[in-house]
Amino acid sequence: MMRFTSRTGPIVALGALAFMLAGCTQGDAAPSEAPADTGAVSEATGDAPAPFDQDGVRLAIVQQSGQGDYFQQYLNGTRRQAEALGVDLSVYDAQGDNATQATQLDQAISEGVDGIIVRHGFPDTLCPGVNRAIEQGIAVIIYDVEIQECAPEAVQTQQSDAVMAQLVLDRMLEDVGADAAVGYVNVLGIAPLDRRHTVWQEYVADNGWQQAFQTGAFTNSTASDSAPMVTAAVQANPDIQAIYAPYDEFTKGTLTGLDQVSGTEDVLVYGADISNADIELMRADGSRWVATGATDPNAIGAAVLRTLALHMAGELDGMTVDFPPILVTQETLRDQDIQNMEDLRAAQPELNLSDVSSADWIPSVEF
Structure with missing residues (x-):
């Protein structure tokens, strides 16, 4: 059974605090994107390779901050794709504290997850943990952290x-x-x-x-x-x-x-x-x-998790994945009566990234 675990920092002596899925926010910030987009899921048509051919795959996302609309949407996309793929996802939120993010990365490694997404942060605090994870056989995907020089075996993903x-x-x-x-x-x-x-x-x-x-x-x-x-x-x-x-x-x-x-x-x-x-x-x-x-952060969050899945399955081509943006203007929103993200996706279908980092065995989430 797929489950989500959320952890926020700073970490107390008895360990990271576990929160319910709806409660993973940064500090006192309340989610402004509620209810969250569930997305539509395409059906997988191929047989999943190892390790996804068996239950029990455990992934983690270690994020520098969960505050703000963008990061809340990003995490929503990550969670929806994890749910579609049928994997366990642990969520670590350092609440903007770089030392806490490094500690939480160490915690994810010690808990024996199979793959980790590291989202934002600073190379100096993250590279030691990233390299340690890779040395222990854990696949690592980076989103928007410049660590190519100090951790060249980590896959880099980012917006353009x-x-x-x-x-x-x-x-x-x-x-x-x-x-x-x-x-x-x-x-x-x-x-x-x-x-x-x-x-x-x-x-x-x-x-x-x-x-x-x-x-x-x-x-x-x-x-x-x-x-x-x-x-x-x-x-x-x-x-x-x-x-x-x-x-x-x-x-x-x-x-x-x-x-x-x-x-x-x-x-x-x-x-x-x-x-x-x-x-x-x-x-x-x-x-x-x-x-x-x-970009649509929901779609990016899902695409980054799919990138991690392909990397773990040995099917990822290359070590970098970029996500193209679009220009959204006030005139477009008003002239086309675009009132929310659903309307924007309908007007700008290029925001959908369901074909990015996809495979026939992955049930892709489309927003």
Whole structure:
């Protein structure tokens, strides 16, 4: 029987706390994507190879943070695919604490799981555990952590973050033109945000944009912690025309921060990621959120778990898997009356990744 186990950090002396499936959130954050998407499951037509030809396969996901719409959707997709595949999935959530994530990775290894997904985090704290897992015969899939140099035997998966940034910044350039005064909300040291930052720097240099500030906080409550920082930065730089905030929790914090400053109604905001909550914010009357680069995190969570299954079965071609993004604009959402993720998937079927990392023996989850 398939089961889910959730663990959040920090870890106490008696061991990790176990929570029910619906209760795996980060800190005091409540899931904003409820009820969760169940997805549709395609029927497997082939015979499963070892080890999936027998019951008892145990997998784990060790995530740096479970806070925010994107991460909640991602975990939902992971869980739905695990359920379809009939495997046990243990969920570890470090709640933004890097040392706890390393400890939880060690715990997953000691519990003898067959495969591990490591989602976000930092190479310095994760590489020793990743290499230890691989040395013990545990298959490891990385999502959005740059550890190719220190753990080359781990399979790397990620969004195409450079493309995501380019799509959004092309639209920003179209709207504000060259030589504009702009703001930037981002925190460095996190792989996908670093990749988006590289593209941002190129656009600033190539188009003569005057970056007035960089601010933001990546915490257990990113949006609420970033908002006052944005307010202060905008008050000190009242001439900005646009802000790039390449993570939807940053984008939400930016919108809240701008709401506290009169006269900023014309400041345009460009973000990343998409969720039901994000769609509602973009569609709202007077919304500053013009465009976002996005994948469906539900679909990615499922695809990464399928990638792990193929790797464990010896059927994965290559050591990297990228997931392509699309551009979602405020005009598209309003003109096509897209009110939620279900509507967006119907309008943008390329968000569905059920054919990525698929095989005839895997019942793929389609969102």
